[in-house]
Amino acid sequence: MLIDLKQRGMLDDTLVIWGGEFGRTPTVELPTPGSNQGQPERRDHNSHGFTMWMAGARRKRGTRARGDG
Numbered sequence: 001m002l003i004d005l006k007q008r009g010m011l012d013d014t015l016v017i018w019g020g021e022f023g024r025t026p027t028v029e030l031p032t033p034g035s036n037q038g039q040p041e042r043r044d045h046n047s048h049g050f051t052m053w054m055a056g057a058r059r060k061r062g063t064r065a066r067g068d069g
Contacts, residue, residue: 002055015057019050 005011
């Protein structure tokens, strides 16, 4: 979609916002009897962190905002 908007010259005037349901931590879940026993280790979920990005609308590249909690 971003490539299409850019090719049509519409990305400068269109703000695209994408957000994920929750964040991920750099740590892994360890197998727990009865819940994920026998499954491969996976990264933990962080219910206090959300992944979002914006593109277009003449946004400056590489900027980021951090919430205070």
